[in-house]
Structure formats: C-alpha cells, structure tokens
Amino acid sequence: MWNGELNPMLGKIPEIREIDAYLRDVTFQRRLLGCDPDEVRDCLAEVARRYKAVAASLLPQQGQDWQLQELRERIAQLERENSGLREWARWYEQENAALRAENTALRAAQAQGGLVYYN
Numbered sequence: 001m002w003n004g005e006l007n008p009m010l011g012k013i014p015e016i017r018e019i020d021a022y023l024r025d026v027t028f029q030r031r032l033l034g035c036d037p038d039e040v041r042d043c044l045a046e047v048a049r050r051y052k053a054v055a056a057s058l059l060p061q062q063g064q065d066w067q068l069q070e071l072r073e074r075i076a077q078l079e080r081e082n083s084g085l086r087e088w089a090r091w092y093e094q095e096n097a098a099l100r101a102e103n104t105a106l107r108a109a110q111a112q113g114g115l116v117y118y119n
Contacts, residue, residue, distance in 0.1 A: 015054045019047060 026043055 015050065019050045
C-alpha cells in the first residue's frame with residue numbers, strides 16, 4: 001500500500017508523488033463562513049489537470065502494450081511456421097538421402113554395365 005492506496009506502484013510515478021505533495025500542502029483562506037469557492041475550484045482544476053497529464057503520459061504505454069501483444073502473437077505464428085518448415089526440411093533431407101542412395105546404386109549398376117538409360 002502507498003498512502004493508503006491498494007496499488008503501491010502509484011508511489012513510483014513521480015507525477016503522482018507531486019500531486020500527493022500538492023494536495024498535502026493545499027491551504028485555503030477562510031472566509032467568515034467557510035472557504036473561498038474560487039480557490040477551491042482552482043485547486044480542483046489544478047489536480048484534474050495534473051491527473052490528466054499523468055493519464056496522457058500512460059496512454060502511449062498502453063499503445064506499446066498493444067503493440068507488444070501483437071508482436072508476441074506474430075512471433076508465436078512465426079514459431080509455428082518455423083516448426084512446420086523444420087518438419088518439411090526433415091522430410092526433404094530424408095527424401096534427398098533416399099534419392100542419393102538410389103542414384104549411387106544406379107551409378108554402381110551402370111558402372112558394372114548392367115543398366116542402359118533411354119531418353
């Protein structure tokens with residue numbers, strides 16, 4: 001907890017600490033029957049402005065989170081494709097090895113004079 005809040009990460013945001021300090025230092029001049037309404041409105045407007053600035057600064061991070069999620073999904077897709085390509089490469093190597101062995105056997109038979117090729 002930070003200042004009675006449930007999210008301790010708030011205390012790590014400098015702007016939030018500044019708003020907290022601002023609110024702790026706020027004093028209003030007293031009139032005979034209460035506070036000056038204009039001062040209270042100005043204070044609330046300043047707090048709102050500061051919170052809007054914090055929220056605006058966090059929006060690009062949310063966009064980055066969205067981009068990171070897209071990148072993770074694309075990487076997962078590429079990994080699946082890569083896995084398929086590895087399987088195909090194994091099959092290709094097996095087939096290629098079988099063809100090379102057959103070619104070697106044919107050449108050996110041809111060298112012994114046992115095979116004739118027709119075009």
